[in-house]
Amino acid sequence: MADFPPPDTHKRTGQRGADKSGKVADFRYRSPSQSAKRKRGQGRNSRPASSAAHEASAQNTFTNKPSHRPHNRKQAYAALDLGTNNCRLLIARPxxxxxxxxxxxxxxxxxxxxxxxxxxxxxAAMDRTLAALGVCADKLRRRNVHLARSVATEACRRASNGPAFIEKVKEQTGIALDIISAEEEARLAVLGCHVLLEGGEGPAVIFDIGGGSTELVLIEPGDKVPRIIDWESVPWGVVSLTDTVGKSDGDKDHRLAIYAEMRRVVTESFAAFAARIAERSSNPDTIRLLGTSGTVTTLASLHLQLPHYDRREVDGLIVPSDSMRAISTMLSEMSPIERGELPCIGSDRSDLVVAGCAILESIMDIWPAANLGVADRGIREGILRSLMAADAEGDQCRQNLRDTR
Structure with missing residues (x-):
């Protein structure tokens, strides 16, 4: 097959949203149910204690003017993540x-x-997205959100008409999207899911397979939060890789050739990062791996043989890497119709899941941990934690000023 250059190979700097923030406390979900996971999942499933602070972005983007009523920690906060494939909104209270x-x-x-x-x-893609963002805008208004941040990632970073689309979204929905850098995207993903890391003292890689890019972050345990050692973003996600290499259809030989080409393309893009982390990845028994994406949650659902997707069963699960490889191989050999008939995949994901498997296997090649942690959380949760923590820090500063008067 022909060689395909990555859609965008240059490092991106100086973009809106790329500023780093101050320390942000770790607000997290309540621990998911462990009993079912111990019965149905495999591998170690211990976790570190709750962390206290982490650097992340606390830049606030408002859909409407902030409320001027007296501050109440029970007020709602919102995080909107517009990716290459999905539009996701989360509204929560501390x-x-x-x-x-x-x-x-x-x-x-x-x-x-x-x-x-x-x-x-x-x-057509912009019309579909505007319709979804209109739903989000209605929810933000009805929930009387106190603080919100809305971010856009790889598709808007790379598209020549991305900035014009952002302006159109603001005009039609009132939502002010912030096009964040790949580095900020990686940081928010880590902030949103690192509490699910498998217990241990060894280094870990946290990754996020998106629609248009994949972020990988090498971390080491810290006193209360992991320390970021290195990171990489490659412009291959489930949509961009499928669009560039081709869909996994046709006869079995063609499907296997497509998968092999996907693996080659992604492996080449990971090569520099793989070389930098090679020395730390030598012991599969001590290194750890955690993934947040539709790919890993879908494959985890297949591992558990769930009849339909259940976040409570999947979020926080620890799965043997060999099982994820076996499922990836199985999916790469199946026809689109066969994949679409599997629970938790369906026709919408039957094409894209193969690209996700290729990316996942390439990650496991360069970081061969015995187990893979699965997270159904990421950027939105990272944004919520940063908003809530920054707001709480502001409250404390105001209280300190009052106490000194």
Whole structure:
């Protein structure tokens, strides 16, 4: 097959949203049910204690003017993540050291469909996305959100008409999307899911397979939070890789050839990062791996043989890496119709899941941990934690000023 250059190989700097923030406390979900996971999942499933602080972005983007009523920690906060394939919204209230979700929305919008070849967001993709964002805007208004941040990632970073689309979204929905850098995307993903890391003292890689890019972050345990050692973002996600290499259809030989080409393309993009982390990845028994994406949650559902997707069963699960490889191989050999008939995949994901498997296997090649941790959380949760923590820090500063008067 022909060689395909990555859609965008240069490092991105100086973009909106790329600023780093101050320290942010770790607000997290209540621990998911462990009993079912111990019965149905395999591998070690211990976790580190709750962390206290982590650097992440606390830049606040408002859909409406903030409320001027007296501050109440029970007020709602919102995080909106517009990716290459999905539009996701999460609205929550602080609850002690945790937070409680009060509303959520997720829709496959395929914003980046065709972007790898055209370099532009198509009219149809923008219309689908605007419709989904209109639903999000209604929810934000009805829930009387106190603070919100809305971010856009790879599709809007790369599209030549991405900034124009952002302006159109603001005009039509009132939502002010912030196009964040790949580095900020990686940081928010780590902030959102690192509490699910398998217990241990060895280094770990946390990764996020998106629609248009994949972020990998090498971390080491810290006193209370992991320390970021290195990171990489490659412009291959389930949409961009499928659009560039091709769909996994046709006869079995063609499907296997497509999968092999996907693996080659992604492995080449990972090569520099793989070389940098090679020395730390030498002991599969001590290194750890945690993934947040539709790919890993879908494969985890197949591992558990769930009849339908259940976040409570999947979020926080530890799965043997060999099982994830076996499922990836199985899916790469199946026809689109066969994949679409599997629980938790369906026709919408039957094409894209193969690209996700290729990316996942390439990650496990360069970081051969015995087990893979699965997270159904990421950027949105990272945003919520940063918003809540920054707001709490502001409250404390105001209280300190009052106490000194």
């Amino acid at each position: 609850s002690g050291e945790n937070f409680t979700v009060i509303d959520a929305f997720s829709r496959v919008v395929k914003l980046g469909e065709g972007l790898a070849m055209s370099g532009r967001l198509s009219d």
